[in-house]
Amino acid sequence: MKKELWMMTAAIPLCIVPAKAQFNTVATIPARYKVEVLRTDMNNAGATLENEAPVQGASTDILASADIDKKRWIDRYLSVSYPLRHIRINSPYGYRKDPFTGKKRFHGGLDLHARGDEVLAMMEGVVVKVGQDKASGKYVILRHGKYTVSYCHLSKILAVKGAAVRPRDVVGITGSTGRSTGEHLHITCKLDGKSVNPSVILDYIQSVRQECVEALAGL
Ligand SMILES: [Zn+2]
Structure with a gap:
């Protein structure tokens, strides 16, 4: 499950990378910037994968892992917001x-x-x-x-x-x-x-949300 998430992260469409890169660059300043925190977590998860023995845990571990993945994507979804509830x-x-x-x-x-x-x-x-x-x-x-x-x-x-x-x-x-x-x-x-x-920011918000919805649908 962990590995799947990692692969999914790597497969993020290229079209949204520039906006994301921009915000990643800026994201180190506010310490509580969730998008950055999430990416750090994911990088760590990737690093761990290489060192860890294959996961042979009980189904409860798998469930817990799925819950953690779900929470991460939900947190990432909630890390952005449009400035108004209806955008026109x-x-x-x-x-x-x-x-x-x-x-x-x-x-x-x-x-x-x-x-x-x-x-x-x-x-x-x-x-x-x-x-x-x-x-x-x-x-x-x-x-x-x-x-x-x-x-x-x-x-x-x-x-x-x-x-x-x-x-x-x-x-x-x-x-x-x-x-x-x-x-x-x-x-x-x-x-x-x-x-x-x-609109750079609005596009970024849209891409983050879309990415999260797709990831959650695939969990
Ligand atoms: Zn104006």
């Missing part, structure tokens, strides 16, 4: 017609449809900053490894600077504060201080 993209990252001026302007974030919704932390991390300004309205900035994510135009801030967050922790309520034509959640993402498309 209103406006993507990149150049667009500015809703205020009508002129072509770079949109440095991703707009998600929202109506008084709870805004969730996407993975483990820390609250870097909370505040309010004319452009972003009420905002919360979270750090996940080398990535920082900001949630803007909130009606309510439910996070405190310096606090640790776990995936699915509610950090605010969506709204339309600041430079906003209507309620939505504006998400920005920075890697090493440089703006990147937040």
Whole structure:
């Protein structure tokens, strides 16, 4: 069973490796980053396999091993969360017609449809900053490894600077504060201080979940 899990891990589709590699690189910073912890466990499991004699344990051992595998995949599934319970993209990252001026302007974030919704932390991390300004309205900035994510135009801030967050922790309520034509959640993402498309994180979340669902189905 252990070996099967190891093989399955090795067979993760190549298409999701780049995003995963990026997050692995960043994941060493928050100590409680579950994805990293899981991968470490798996690496250890692989190393153990080479040294261990073939498993000839009783069925209870096999059952226990299956339970451990199941728990690992469930934990990994739960290590990520979409920022809203329902994801609908209103406006993507990149150049667009500015809703205020009508002129072509770079949109440095991703707009998600929202109506008084709870805004969730996407993975483990820390609250870097909370505040309010004319452009972003009420905002919360979270750090996940080398990535920082900001949630803007909130009606309510439910996070405190310096606090640790776990995936699915509610950090605010969506709204339309600041430079906003209507309620939505504006998400920005920075890697090493440089703006990147937040859909990188959404894609990563999707790939982790898909991987876990497939692994659990095969156990
Ligand atoms: Zn926006």
